[in-house]
Amino acid sequence: MKIVVCIRQGLDGEINPFDACAYEEALKIGGEITILSMGPLTAKDFLLKLTRLGAKKAILLSDRAFAGADTLATAYTLSLAIKKLNPDYVFCGRQTLIGDTAQTGPMLSVYANMGLITNVMGIASINETQITCRTRDMGEISAKAPALLTVERINNLRLPSIRSKMGEVEVWTANDIGADISRCGLIGSPTRVLETKENSSGRRRCKYITADKLSTVISEAVNKSASNTEQNAVSDKKLTKVFSIGEAPLEYAKTVCDNPTVIPLSTPEKIAEIIKAENPQAVIWGSDSYSKQVSARVSAMLDLGLCADCTSLQTDGEILYMVRPALAGSVVAKIKSITTPAMATVRTTQKDTSDILVGIGYGARESIEKIKAFAQKIGADITATRKMVDNDFLPYYLQVGLTGKTVAPAVYIAVGISGAVHHIVGMQQSGTVIAINPDKDAPIFDYADYGIVANIEDIEF
Secondary structure, three states: OEEEEEOOEOOOOOEOHHHHHHHHHHHHHOOEEEEEEEOOHHHHHHHHHHHOOOOOEEEEEOOHHHOOOOHHHHHHHHHHHHHHHOOOEEEEEOOOOOOOOOOHHHHHHHHOOOEEEEEEEEEEEEOOOEEEEEEOOOOEEEEEOOEEEEEOOOOOOOOOOOOOOOOEEEEEOOOOOOOOHHHOOOOOOOEEEEEEEEOOOOOOOOEEOOHHHHHHHHHHHHOOOOOOOOOOOOOOOOEOOEEEEOOOOHHHHHOOEOOOEEEOOOOHHHHHHHHHHHOOOEEEEOOOHHHHHHHHHHHHHHOOOEEEEEOEEEEOOOOEEEEEEEOOOOEEEEEEEOOOOEEEEEOOOEOOOOOEEEEEOHHHHHHHHHHHHHHHHOOOEEEEOHHHHHOOOOOHHHEEOOOOEOEOOOEEEEEOOOOOHHHHHHHOOOOEEEEEOOOOOOHHHHHOOEEEOOOHHHOOO
């Protein structure tokens, strides 16, 4: 069995954590494993070290023509190498931490003509002809080989053994894979970043209260409706023909078009056919797992740019401008597409069973049971930060943030959460935010409506 694992080196020089999980899943299966990466020649040493874990070799796609590629140009370039390697399966991480798009894998599956399973939480069975996986949101799914998987953060990448040997790293250029230069790198990228700036969205004016006021504040906040002022900012001039794929992104579509058309979410083939026939100015998608993978596949089918995870849309009446967080949420980028229609996934929120969510951060790791009891008392559900999940205190499905889910309850109570940007982007659409933290200088208070400076153990609920 031949498996190719697509790996990207992060800005910190380490393997992207989602790709690390994909690599570990491949190593568990065994067979002939090849690492595939795209980047500068300096990445050779990084890949060489990874071969010690069990990959036979690594392929580094490196050429000046590949620089500046967006997700579509990246998928095109990788697909040429995949066709040359001709594997049974391709394993990818769900996304990178740099872009948080979750687009490259589904796009690559189209260009490489492979089956697709996204958001993989575990592999139930695999052989040379078929694979069956447990997924995060869509149950158990099977695909015939050749197939591509995108893997969630479900494991820890092993360390090399003392006796392990390095494989080899081959460098392939554009000429080696027969690439059409006009489809590679910045030249071949249909989405263009117009400007970037520091991400200050979600900031609030915190009012500090004592712990005895908490129940009163919660009761008052539940009666308010959650709002997202950034989402509801309406452009003065409007586009005339915009598609909303499903009802979820409709409110975003209305900010740039007075009468957007709702197209039911269905198969990528059917939606691509509608878009091609109707030629709208823009197509807006939700951010649920199925919408993300369908939108990415439609993008590749029609060679259209796709901007992911947008928090707001703007237009001058002719061009759609898409605003999204980047670099782990530390900056926001304003982007346009040079292809028509422009396409964007917008940050729609996950529906929760309760109007109140209690987020548990690493600072409250010793008080999990007390916080759970408090949440049960007020009829709330709990969520977790990435560090709580990474350290196995709480399960991954509870994670909120850049690499978790996006929520928008009426009330979000952040307990022991420092306020890292990658968590804030997942809960900033909450109606009222209450932060409990013993550190009065914790950044979380900049994103809270109410603050309690206290240790959770010192509060009586």
